[in-house]
Each structure stands twice: as C-alpha cells, then as structure tokens.
Amino acid sequence: MLEKDFLESEKETVTVKCQNCGGNMNFDPETQMLKCEHCETVVDFDKSTAVEELDILTAFGNAEEWKDESSVYRCENCGAVVVLKMGETATGCPYCGTAHVVKTTELAGLKPTAVIPFTLSKNSALEKAKEWAKKKFFAPKSFKKNLYAENFRGVYQPTFTFDSKTESYYSARLGTRHTRVVGSGKNRRTETYIVWRHVSGVYNDFFDDVLINADTAYSQKTLNKIMPFDYSSVKVYDSEYMTGFMAKRSDKPIETCWDEAKAVMDSAIKKRILSRYHYDVVDYIRVNTTHTEVTYKYVLLPVYLLNFNHKKKNYSVHINGNTAKVVGKSPVSFLKVLATVGASLGLVALVGLVVYFCS
Ligand SMILES: [Zn+2]
Ligand SMILES: [Zn+2]
Numbered sequence: 361m362l363e364k365d366f367l368e369s370e371k372e373t374v375t376v377k378c379q380n381c382g383g384n385m386n387f388d389p390e391t392q393m394l395k396c397e398h399c400e401t402v403v404d405f406d407k408s409t410a411v412e413e414l415d416i417l418t419a420f421g422n423a424e425e426w427k428d429e430s431s432v433y434r435c436e437n438c439g440a441v442v443v444l445k446m447g448e449t450a451t452g453c454p455y456c457g458t459a460h461v462v463k464t465t466e467l468a469g470l471k472p473t474a475v476i477p478f479t480l481s482k483n484s485a486l487e488k489a490k491e492w493a494k495k496k497f498f499a500p501k502s503f504k505k506n507l508y509a510e511n512f513r514g515v516y517q518p519t520f521t522f523d524s525k526t527e528s529y530y531s532a533r534l535g536t537r538h539t540r541v542v543g544s545g546k547n548r549r550t551e552t553y554i555v556w557r558h559v560s561g562v563y564n565d566f567f568d569d570v571l572i573n574a575d576t577a578y579s580q581k582t583l584n585k586i587m588p589f590d591y592s593s594v595k596v597y598d599s600e601y602m603t604g605f606m607a608k609r610s611d612k613p614i615e616t617c618w619d620e621a622k623a624v625m626d627s628a629i630k631k632r633i634l635s636r637y638h639y640d641v642v643d644y645i646r647v648n649t650t651h652t653e654v655t656y657k658y659v660l661l662p663v664y665l666l667n668f669n670h671k672k673k674n675y676s677v678h679i680n681g682n683t684a685k686v687v688g689k690s691p692v693s694f695l696k697v698l699a700t701v702g703a704s705l706g707l708v709a710l711v712g713l714v715v716y717f718c719s
Pocket of ligand 2: 437438456
C-alpha cells in the first residue's frame with residue numbers, strides 16, 4: 361500500500377515538470393497537450409473519449425471520491441473552495457479576486473467522470489473580454505485598463521448531466537375560447553366564453569444530458585447564458601487537464617442535483633404534452649413521472665473568470681472556455697453617465713438658443 365502511494369506521487373511530479381528544462385508543465389488549450397511554461401516543450405498524454413454513463417444508484421453514497429490526487433484551497437474572503445492538481449499552488453481566488461487563499465485538509469469531494477477541456481487559450485479569452493469591455497460605454501477607464509492576464513483565471517465548473525427514460529401519467533383541464541353574440545337591439549354584443557375539457561393519458565420520452573450546475577455559488581442563469589459548451593470534445597476525466605487550471609469543488613449533493621433535473625424534465629414534459637393539444641387556456645396539468653435507466657456524468661466545464669473590484673463592489677466576467685462567449689456586468693462610471701447626460705442637456709439648450717435667436 362505504502363509503495364503504491366509512493367509510486368503514484370512520483371508519477372505526479374514527473375508529469376508536472378518539463379523533461380527538457382525542469383519548468384512547470386501546464387495543460388495547453390491550443391495543442392491539447394502539456395506545455396512547458398518556459399521552453400514551450402509539449403508532451404502529449406493519453407486521452408479517452410469513452411465517457412461512461414454511470415448508474416445513478418451507485419452515485420447515492422458510493423461514487424468515487426477525488427481523494428489524494430488533488431490539493432484543496434479555501435478562500436478566506438469569499439469562502440470558495442477550489443481543487444487543484446496535487447503539487448500545484450493556488451495564488452488567488454478566481455471568484456473574488458483576492459489572494460487570501462489557504463491550503464486546507466478538507467476533502468475534494470466527488471471525482472469528476474468527464475471533462476470538457478479548455479480549447480481557448482487564456483490570451484484569446486482575454487482578447488475577447490477586452491473587446492466586450494470596449495463596448496461597455498459607461499464602464500470606467502480603470503475597468504478597461506485592468507483587464508490583464510494576472511487576475512484572469514481558468515476554472516472548471518462542476519456540473520451533473522442526467523439521462524432518463526420517462527413515463528408520465530397526466531391529466532389536465534384545458535379550455536378553448538369561443539365567441540357568441542348575445543342580447544338584441546342596443547344591447548347586442550359579442551362575448552367570449554371558454555369551453556373546458558379534461559384530457560389524460562400516458563406520455564413517454566427520453567432525456568439526454570440534462571445539465572445541472574453543482575456549485576451553489578455559481579448561478580444556473582449565468583451558466584445557461586454562456587452555454588453551449590463543446591460537448592463533442594468531452595473526455596474521460598484525467599488530472600492532466602487540470603494542470604495550470606483549477607476546479608470549483610461541488611457543494612451540492614448529487615441527490616439535490618437529481619431533484620433539480622427532475623423538475624427541469626417535468627416542466628419540459630408538461631410543455632411537450634400540451635403541445636399535442638389545441639387550447640387557449642390551461643386550468644391545470646398534473647403529471648406523475650417514473651424515471652428508469654437513469655444515468656449521470658459528473659462533468660467539468662471550462663470557464664475563464666475575471667474579477668474586478670470597483671468602489672468596494674465585486675464584478676465578475678465569465679468567458680466560455682470553448683466558444684469565448686462573454687457574460688458579465690461591468691461597473692458604471694457615474695462621471696461618464698453625468699458627462700453624457702450633461703452633454704445631451706447642453707445640446708438641447710444649444711438647439712433651444714439657436715431656435716430662439718434665429719426665429
Ligand atoms: Zn521546459
Ligand atoms: Zn474568494
């Protein structure tokens with residue numbers, strides 16, 4: 361046992377250092393290989409695309425843990441917990457931008473089963489963020505100026521994807537609007553009335569890869585906004601994809617994520633059932649769904665994060681590590697807004713004066 365542990369940790373150190381100059385080897389999104397920070401030597405590693413769909417029953421309580429192949433860091437400022445490849449050091453928090461990160465003995469949690477690697481380099485992502493910031497007219501100059509590589513970090517966000525075969529018994533009360541002419545003489549008018557009917561039946565469907573965010577601090581809304589990710593590049597998880605990057609530790613149990621996935625499926629099922637009928641109004645629709653052949657993947661998604669503090673408020677910009685789609689809020693410079701409003705008011709006054717003197 362001891363010997364095995366020793367061999368594994370030795371393997372870790374060999375892959376992290378460059379054989380040529382001893383520099384650090386990081387995962388390089390452009391070549392999809394490990395690349396030396398100093399001499400740019402690249403080394404390939406085994407990649408597998410045979411991502412397994414795991415039975416959900418194995419996940420409840422006995423899924424594989426990440427364990428000792430990783431280091432865990434906690435941010436003392438915002439509480440974010442990140443997981444790094446063993447031997448790597450976190451220098452700052454990607455979520456709040458501070459440097460108050462400390463190594464902890466906390467567990468890393470579930471081991472990911474799959475990863476969508478970064479395909480966009482840090483520099484290309486930074487360029488996209490700069491283009492985005494340029495278009496933010498009211499953003500302060502300091503914001504545009506401070507978009508530099510140091511406070512720009514690549515983080516894998518933890519997500520679950522679920523597959524499920526569904527059978528739903530449903531009943532609903534649907535109404536269609538009709539019109540009729542009532543009254544006579546002056547009181548003759550058209551009125552609308554609703555004809556109600558009950559419908560019921562069985563609806564079968566299959567859901568593939570329903571994606572649920574497994575990080576409570578990261579909003580599903582933001583995730584949905586930067587989607588889609590390049591699912592064709594999904595690989596079996598390997599710690600090599602983590603070198604030079606980090607992963608957010610999941611803080612949402614798979615049971616909770618599965619409940620959320622069921623709710624997503626239920627609302628899709630309701631929509632799909634209703635689309636089979638002609639109706640104008642729905643009184644209610646009740647669906648009772650049984651899920652079978654439920655499988656999951658625990659997938660890491662590539663996101664570049666940029667944090668910016670402006671007047672004690674934290675702003676973050678999120679960039680999809682595959683498509684470079686940028687989502688975020690930029691701070692607003694009060695002076696710029698004032699200047700613009702002032703300028704337009706001035707223009708109005710000027711036009712007023714011209715009209716006054718020329719008429
Ligand atoms: Zn080197
Ligand atoms: Zn933080």
